[in-house]
Amino acid sequence: MTLIQERPSGPGLYSEEAEPLTQIVPGPRPRGVVKFITSTDHKQIGLNYMVTAFTGFLVSGIMAELMRTQLAGPDNHVLTANAYNQLVTMHGTVMLFVFGGPFAFGLANYILPLQIGAPDMAFPRFNNLSYWLYLGGFLVMMSGFLTNNGAADFGWFSYAPLSEAIHTPGPGVDMWILGIALTGFSGIFTAVNVITTVFTLRAPGMVMFRMPIFVWNSMVTLFLVLLAFPVLTAALALLWCDRHLGTSFYNPVGGGQPMLWLNLFWFFGHPEVYILALPYFGVVTEVFATFSKKPVFGYKGMIAATLSIAGLSMGVWAHHLYTTGAVLLPFFAALSLLIAVPTGIKFFNWIGTMWQGVLTLNTAMLFAIGFLIIFLCGGITGVMLAQPPLDFQLHNTYFLVAHFHYVLLGTTVFGAFASIYYWFPKYTGRLLDERLGKLSFAIMFVATNLTYFPMHDLGLRGMPRRVFTYPANAGWTFLNQLATIGAYLLGIGVLFTVINVFLSFRRGEIAGDNPWDGQTLEWATSSPPPEHNFEILPPIRSERPLWDANHPDQLTEVGH
Amino acid sequence: MLLIVGAREPIDDLPPAGAGDRCRKDRLVGALSTGILADWGSPHGVTTGDRLVRSEWALNYYIALPLAAVVLGGIIWCVVRYRARPGENRRARQFQYHIPIEATYTIIPLILVAVIFFVAFNNENKLTHVSEHPGLVVNVQGFQWGWRFTYPNGHQELGSVATEPSINDESALPVLYLPAHETVQLDLVSDDVIHGFYVPAFLYQRDLIPGVKNQVDFNVTRTGKWIGECNELCGTYHAFMRFEVDAMPKSKFDAWYHAQKPNSITVAGANQQ
Amino acid sequence: MRVEFRVCLGAALFLGIIDLIYWFTSNDDAGTACLLFSFFAYALIGSFLFLQWRRRKGIPRPEDRDDAEMSDGAGEVGFFPAASIWPAGIGIGAVFLAIGLIYGVWYLFIGGVFVIGSLIGFMVEAEAREEGPDDPGFPAVGPTGPDPETRAATPGTSR
Numbered sequence: 001m002t003l004i005q006e007r008p009s010g011p012g013l014y015s016e017e018a019e020p021l022t023q024i025v026p027g028p029r030p031r032g033v034v035k036f037i038t039s040t041d042h043k044q045i046g047l048n049y050m051v052t053a054f055t056g057f058l059v060s061g062i063m064a065e066l067m068r069t070q071l072a073g074p075d076n077h078v079l080t081a082n083a084y085n086q087l088v089t090m091h092g093t094v095m096l097f098v099f100g101g102p103f104a105f106g107l108a109n110y111i112l113p114l115q116i117g118a119p120d121m122a123f124p125r126f127n128n129l130s131y132w133l134y135l136g137g138f139l140v141m142m143s144g145f146l147t148n149n150g151a152a153d154f155g156w157f158s159y160a161p162l163s164e165a166i167h168t169p170g171p172g173v174d175m176w177i178l179g180i181a182l183t184g185f186s187g188i189f190t191a192v193n194v195i196t197t198v199f200t201l202r203a204p205g206m207v208m209f210r211m212p213i214f215v216w217n218s219m220v221t222l223f224l225v226l227l228a229f230p231v232l233t234a235a236l237a238l239l240w241c242d243r244h245l246g247t248s249f250y251n252p253v254g255g256g257q258p259m260l261w262l263n264l265f266w267f268f269g270h271p272e273v274y275i276l277a278l279p280y281f282g283v284v285t286e287v288f289a290t291f292s293k294k295p296v297f298g299y300k301g302m303i304a305a306t307l308s309i310a311g312l313s314m315g316v317w318a319h320h321l322y323t324t325g326a327v328l329l330p331f332f333a334a335l336s337l338l339i340a341v342p343t344g345i346k347f348f349n350w351i352g353t354m355w356q357g358v359l360t361l362n363t364a365m366l367f368a369i370g371f372l373i374i375f376l377c378g379g380i381t382g383v384m385l386a387q388p389p390l391d392f393q394l395h396n397t398y399f400l401v402a403h404f405h406y407v408l409l410g411t412t413v414f415g416a417f418a419s420i421y422y423w424f425p426k427y428t429g430r431l432l433d434e435r436l437g438k439l440s441f442a443i444m445f446v447a448t449n450l451t452y453f454p455m456h457d458l459g460l461r462g463m464p465r466r467v468f469t470y471p472a473n474a475g476w477t478f479l480n481q482l483a484t485i486g487a488y489l490l491g492i493g494v495l496f497t498v499i500n501v502f503l504s505f506r507r508g509e510i511a512g513d514n515p516w517d518g519q520t521l522e523w524a525t526s527s528p529p530p531e532h533n534f535e536i537l538p539p540i541r542s543e544r545p546l547w548d549a550n551h552p553d554q555l556t557e558v559g560h
Numbered sequence: 561m562l563l564i565v566g567a568r569e570p571i572d573d574l575p576p577a578g579a580g581d582r583c584r585k586d587r588l589v590g591a592l593s594t595g596i597l598a599d600w601g602s603p604h605g606v607t608t609g610d611r612l613v614r615s616e617w618a619l620n621y622y623i624a625l626p627l628a629a630v631v632l633g634g635i636i637w638c639v640v641r642y643r644a645r646p647g648e649n650r651r652a653r654q655f656q657y658h659i660p661i662e663a664t665y666t667i668i669p670l671i672l673v674a675v676i677f678f679v680a681f682n683n684e685n686k687l688t689h690v691s692e693h694p695g696l697v698v699n700v701q702g703f704q705w706g707w708r709f710t711y712p713n714g715h716q717e718l719g720s721v722a723t724e725p726s727i728n729d730e731s732a733l734p735v736l737y738l739p740a741h742e743t744v745q746l747d748l749v750s751d752d753v754i755h756g757f758y759v760p761a762f763l764y765q766r767d768l769i770p771g772v773k774n775q776v777d778f779n780v781t782r783t784g785k786w787i788g789e790c791n792e793l794c795g796t797y798h799a800f801m802r803f804e805v806d807a808m809p810k811s812k813f814d815a816w817y818h819a820q821k822p823n824s825i826t827v828a829g830a831n832q833q
Numbered sequence: 834m835r836v837e838f839r840v841c842l843g844a845a846l847f848l849g850i851i852d853l854i855y856w857f858t859s860n861d862d863a864g865t866a867c868l869l870f871s872f873f874a875y876a877l878i879g880s881f882l883f884l885q886w887r888r889r890k891g892i893p894r895p896e897d898r899d900d901a902e903m904s905d906g907a908g909e910v911g912f913f914p915a916a917s918i919w920p921a922g923i924g925i926g927a928v929f930l931a932i933g934l935i936y937g938v939w940y941l942f943i944g945g946v947f948v949i950g951s952l953i954g955f956m957v958e959a960e961a962r963e964e965g966p967d968d969p970g971f972p973a974v975g976p977t978g979p980d981p982e983t984r985a986a987t988p989g990t991s992r
Contacts, residue, residue, distance in 0.1 A: 030916050038916035075727050081796045088793075120913045125920055125955065132924020140931050155793040161770060162753040162794060167704075171935045178931035185927075199837050199882070204895035204906035208836035223844070227871045240934070252770035258754060259772060263863035292642070295656045301666075311844055314871055315851045318864070323756065324767045325774040328859040329688070330681055335851075337673045337680075341666065347631055348665040354638035357652045361643050372635050380624045383673075387680035389616045389687055393602065393763040396756060396791045460603055462760025464791045467799035471727045474787070532913065537903055557655045 040124035041531060042109050045131050047427060049106025052135055056098030057413075058498070059142070061491060063091040068451075068487035071480050074472035084468035085153035086145070086172075092156030093176065096272065097183045098138045100412045101225075104279035105134075105190045107419055108218040110427070112194060114522035115212045117203025117540070119532040122196040130189035133182050141179025144172035152176035155466060157269060157320075158239075160250030160261035165243040174243065177236050184229040184236075191222035191229075203521070205540035209303070212520045212543060213296055216303050217282030220310045224271040224278075227314065232268035235261060259326050266317035274313040276408060278306060280415025281346060284368040287422050288350055290516050291365040292357025295544060295556045298349040305342035305349075312339045322391045329388050336386035343379055347372070360516075363437030367418035370445045371410050378406030381456070396466075399459025405452045417444070417497060424501070425515045429527040430508030436500040443493030451486030454479040519544035605763035606786065606807070608779040612683045613763045619679055623672055687764065690775045694745035698736065702748075702755030702768045702790060705797040707734045715820040719828030721800040730787070732829025735804045739813035740783045748774040756791030759805055765791055780807040834886035834897060841879030848872040917958060922951030 030038055036048060067087050070079040079087070113121055121127045144151030149170030154162045158176070161167060198211070198219045211219075238249040239261070248254025250261040289296045296302060312335050318327035319336040350372060359365065381403040384390045394400055417440075424432050458479050463470060470476050514523040524546045525534050538549040542556055602617045604610060644650070699710040706720025719734025738744050748757050750768035757776075758765035766776045790801035808816065820826075852868035855861075895905040926947025933941030 035916070037921050038918050040914055040917055040920075081724065081799065085793070085796065085798075119910060122911070124913055125917050128917065129920035129923055132921050133927055136924050136928040136931070140928060153796075159754050159792065167753055167795065174935040175931075178934060182927060182931060195878075201911070202896035204901035204903055205898065206896050207899060208840075208897075223875075227874055231867055231870065252751075257771055258769055259861075260863050263861060264867065267864065267867040293652045295654060297656060298658075298662050299656060301662050307840065307844070311847045314848060314868070315855070323765050324769055324772065325688075325776075326769065326772050327861070328855075329684055331855065331858055333680055333684070334677055337677050340673055341669045344669045345662070345666055348634075348662075351631070351634040351638060352658075352661070354635075354642060356655075357638070357642050358648075358650055359639065359643045361639065369635065369639060373632065376628060376631055376635075380628055383624065383676070384620050387616060387620075387676060388684040389613055389680055390620070392684075392687060392765060393613055395765060396758070397760075462758075462787075462789070464756075464758065464789050466793040467789075469727050469799055471730070473728065473730075539902065541899075554651065554654050557653070 038128070040120075040128050042113050042121045042124065042127060043427075043529060045121075045127050046106045046108075046110025048131050049102055049109055049134070052131075052138065053099050053103035053106055054416075056094050056138060057103070057416075058494070060091050060094035060099060061494065063087045063094070065487055065491055067091065068484040070468060071470075072484040073481070074470055074474075074477050076469055079468065081468045082150060082153060085155075085466070086151045088466050089152045089155055089158075089176070090141070090144070093141060093152070093180065094138075095408070095412075096156065096276065097141070097180055098134075099416075100276035100408065101187060101272070102134055102183070103412070103416050104218070104221065104276070105130075105187070105194075107214075107279060107283065107423075108190070108194050108222070111423060111522055112215050112218050113197060113201065114426075114525065114529060114533060115215050115520050116198065116201065116206050117521050117534060117537050118197055118201035119534070120201075121193050122201055123193050126189055127193050130186040130193070133189070134186035137179045137182030137184075137186060139179075140175050140182060144175035144179075147171045147175065157265055158261075159265075160239065160242070160256075160258050161252060163239060163243075163261075164251050166251075166253075174240070177240055177243075181233055181236050184233045187225045187229045191225040194222045195219060195226070203537055203540060205545075209300065210540060210543040210545075212282075213285040213299070213302055213306075214279070214282035214520075217278045217285075217306050220306050221275050221278040224275050224310055224313065228268040228271040228275065231264060235264035235268070238264075259324065262321055262324065263318070263327075266320045268317075269320065270317040271310075271313050273404075273407070274309060277411040278309065280371070280411045280419070281306070283415045283419045283422070284371050285350065285353070286520065287364050287368040287418050288353045289544075290422075290518050291360040291362065291368075292354045293360075293517065294353060294357045295519075295542075295547075296349070297352030297355070298345070299543060301345055302349050305345040308342045309339060312342070319386055319391070322388045323395045333386060333388055337383065340379070340383050340386075347376065347379075362421070363432065363434055363441055364418050364421035366438065366441045367414050367421060370441060370448075371414035371418060374406055374410030374414060374445075374448060376410075378403055378408075378410050382407060394459055396464055397459035398455040398463045398465060401465050402452045402455035402459060405455070406448075409448050409452070414444075417441075420497065420501070422516070423522075424504070425511035426522055426527050426529070428505060428508070429511055430504055431511045431515060432504045432508060433500050436496055436503075440493050440496035440500065443489055443496065447486045447489035447493055449486075451483050451490055454482045454486075458483075514546070514550075517547075517550070519547035521545060524549075602763065603760075606761045606780055606782045606784065607764070608781060609687050609762070609764055610781070612686055616680065616683050619676065623676065627672075689777065691743050691745065691777050694777060695742035696739060697745045697747065698738075699747045699749065700736070700757060700768070702750045702757065702794070702801070704752050704795050705790075705801045707736075707801070707803045709734065709736045709803075711817065711820070713817075713820065714823035715817075716823075716825045717828070718825055719803065721797045724797065725800060727800065730802075730804065733787075733802055733804045734828040735806050736788070737813060737816055738778070738780055738805060738807045739810045740780045740807045742810060743777050743779045746776050746778065748776065753794050754792050755794050755801070757788070758791035759786055759788040761786040761805075767792055780805075783807050783809055834882055834889065834894065836897075838879050838882035838886055841875050841882060843879075845872050845875035845879050848875060914959070917955070919951045919955040919958060922954065923948055926951060 035044060039045065066079065067084060070076055070084055109121065109127065113119070147170060149172050151172045152158065154168055163173060198215060241247040242249055242251055242256070248256035250256045250258055252258060285296055285302065316332055316336045316339065318332045321327045322329060381399070385394060385400065385403055421432055421437055458476055461475055463474070463476050511527055513525065513527050516523070521537065524538055538545045542548055548555060602614050605613060697712060701708040701710070703720070706718065709717040717734050717736065719732060725732065746757070748766055748768045750770050752770065754770070755768040756765055757768060762778060764776070766774050768774065784807055786805045788803045788805050790798060794801065848868055849872045852865060852872055855868060856865045895901040926944045929940050929944030929947060933944050
């Protein structure tokens with residue numbers, strides 16, 4: 001089936017002579033499971049990504065609940081040491097490689113072509129392939145639990161030489177290595193695809209500086225993927241050689257250097273943190289703009305901030321390695337602290353976007369505001385940890401655990417939930433239930449703070465991370481119990497959204513094409529969008545073409 | 561909410577049983593006399609590094625609290641003031657840029673970050689400084705799963721875990737005996753996997769990495785006993801890889817040291833059985 | 834194209850400078866090599882885009898012009914293949930290859946068959962599509978569809 005696209009010759013949206021934008025040669029349109037497997041439509045693939053990623057989130061969440069149960073009391077024996085270590089490892093791995101990044105890739109797949117007025121991604125079949133590699137990676141990784149020695153149990157950053165064959169034998173580790181390698185390839189393919197799409201398939205008039213912030217952030221994220229994942233894949237290949245082919249890149253016994261793994265891994269690992277965060281920065285930017293009925297404040301500053309965060313993030317990997325005593329402290333401290341500046345700019349721009357707006361406080365907006373508050377806490381502790389003197393005290397304690405959960409829950413989870421509530425009408429044509437949504441938000445917001453705030457104090461009291469049990473006389477019991485209660489509550493909060501999605505999928509209120517009075521092009525098409533997306537496009541004269549078309553009397557003010 | 565961190569018990573109250581009450585009282589008096597802010601955030605350390613780390617904390621709180629208040633206040637103000645009320649027919653002003661304001665919130669954070677960097681740089685250099693003439697050099701070896709502390713005369717304090725003991729049992733922990741008020745240099749080495757040498761009361765840690773020679777100096781300013789931990793996941797019994805630090809007055813330490821035969825080994829918990 | 838290559842070359846420049854600083858101040862080869870890789874990766878993309886821009890002699894595409902109308906982009910946008918089973922085949926093959934690396938030759942063999950077979954299918958499918966609309970099994974030109982001659986005259990670029 002060949003498909004040839006033609007742009008209309010008419011002037012655009014809301015004119016009488018508008019002609020259909022796409023001309024599609026009909027062919028078989030697979031449905032159901034066949035569609036899920038074979039579709040090259042970016043929207044189907046995006047949904048596949050998001051559903052799989054959310055499954056990963058739930059699986060990994062269950063692991064977290066198990067770990068919190070084990071830590072609910074001192075000298076507890078719900079889990080064995082080995083089981084706990086496996087859960088620690090797989091919780092981190094699945095959250096990062098299966099949920100955080102790929103959920104954003106799914107969003108980028110679904111929303112990004114719509115926002116730039118493209119008919120599809122640049123390489124549709126390649127796109128489908130990256131989904132299958134990702135799903136394969138997820139399954140391979142998880143099937144480590146089915147092997148004799150269990151899944152990998154050395155923490156998600158798998159410090160060599162603990163991950164070498166002499167210390168951790170067994171196929172579970174190899175499953176982990178290959179699973180991550182597969183998701184890594186998938187990420188690289190997605191990156192190539194998205195970047196090409198942004199560079200070549202924009203609608204006429206959609207210049208780079210008119211693209212929505214979400215598109216910018218996704219593109220920059222995938223640039224980071226393009227740099228980070230090859231390094232990780234190379235490092236994993238060397239690790240595999242060490243384990244099976246008798247080399248010793250990381251094995252000190254054969255003259256290898258553990259520091260090599262640490263450097264290579266974190267060279268991937270720190271950009272990975274921004275890979276997890278930046279797309280969700282984009283999501284909440286869209287949400288704030290739409291529900292404040294205003295343009296994004298400081299649009300160009302926002303893009304500059306995104307670019308500088310991405311650039312700086314390539315040069316800060318060793319702030320995870322301050323306590324190794326083998327890295328250049330001032331270099332990494334300076335660059336790490338500098339990242340606070342563009343991040344701060346983003347914060348103020350978000351506030352500026354809401355300033356004097358007309359704020360609709362629905363669930364998506366609430367999740368976005370929750371994102372701001374939680375990420376603010378994580379950002380401040382991040383600045384603390386970027387200073388070597390404090391990192392020497394806090395590194396690898398529960399303070400660190402609290403810090404990165406504030407950052408990642410704030411950005412990834414709250415951002416992802418905001419995106420679900422914001423774009424669900426576009427995916428299905430139906431609205432999510434607001435009451436269930438607000439309940440879910442309230443529980444999740446309280447629970448997040450209840451779970452992770454006590455962990456700051458635990459860290460200051462010297463509780464190391466990744467210990468599967470702790471003594472009764474250390475004074476850690478009460479705070480751990482608070483955290484455990486919080487974790488259970490958090491699970492309940494997430495469950496409400498899951499129920500909401502299931503209920504609203506069939507019975508939700510009909511949304512219409514543009515339920516939120518949206519500003520960007522994804523709301524200019526039907527919900528869900530037809531194959532190849534657009535019948536007609538409004539003329540693109542600013543970064544919010546649909547708003548300009550719908551509110552010609554409220555154009556962005558020029559000046560300042 | 562950051563206040564909760566401040567209102568916590570100092571960590572050094574916990575391990576030396578019985579000494580807690582006095583410490584708490586000391587701390588309260590100290591906090592009132594030296595300014596409460598300086599005591600926020602971190603427990604008191606027991607080494608000379610304590611002053612540096614807590615000055616760093618204080619700096620952070622002076623900067624972080626106002627900044628957090630501004631941002632949080634901005635968010636709350638927007639939500640309360642600008643939320644759409646039912647029946648309200650207000651239009652938002654469609655402004656997008658305001659260069660002076662944007663420049664302000666770029667430049668002020670830059671200055672703050674520069675200040676933090678220089679203070680941190682200064683403190684970090686002092687904390688990582690290694691003395692040329694330490695009073696005592698102890699070789700600290702971490703292994704799966706235990707510690708070996710080797711003194712200059714070859715005496716070893718050893719303790720290890722091979723099965724799962726009760727985590728509450730602290731009688732079998734290896735002990736690192738140190739003289740107080742003296743610069744002690746620790747050579748941190750590991751032959752198998754990466755471990756972390758972490759004594760919470762020292763407010764300091766350093767990794768033990770095969771192939772990397774790490775040296776740290778401590779000058780413990782009080783006598784007492786504290787718990788130390790391995791702080792880098794090192795395998796199954798990572799959680800049990802703990803040890804005890806016993807800082808003694810110089811005279812008492814010397815007496816203990818001379819009582820140990822060269823190249824002898826004391827295995828922790830062995831004499832109880 | 835201007836913004837695109839400027840972003841990429843700018844990033845390359847930044848990484849190059851960072852790399853130089855890092856190289857001279859630390860003695861860590863791994864990090865220096867990684868930063869050098871990043872520099873080359875961005876420089877590669879950036880210079881490719883720059884050459885494309887040069888080849889267009891600086892004439893902006895419709896998506897690079899502020900004042901472009903929708904009709905300026907009229908004409909063929911690209912070739913967008915419909916559903917295909919082959920990516921899934923490659924994916925399954927990749928999983929078998931991964932398991933084969935752990936459990937042995939037989940899985941490698943199965944994985945290899947899957948991957949190679951699917952790759953062939955993938956490419957043959959693209960070939961068949963380039964030849965035109967007369968694919969057996971994909972009949973019927975819709976009422977809005979362009980007539981076959983136009984399509985045969987302008988074969989899309991296959992991906």
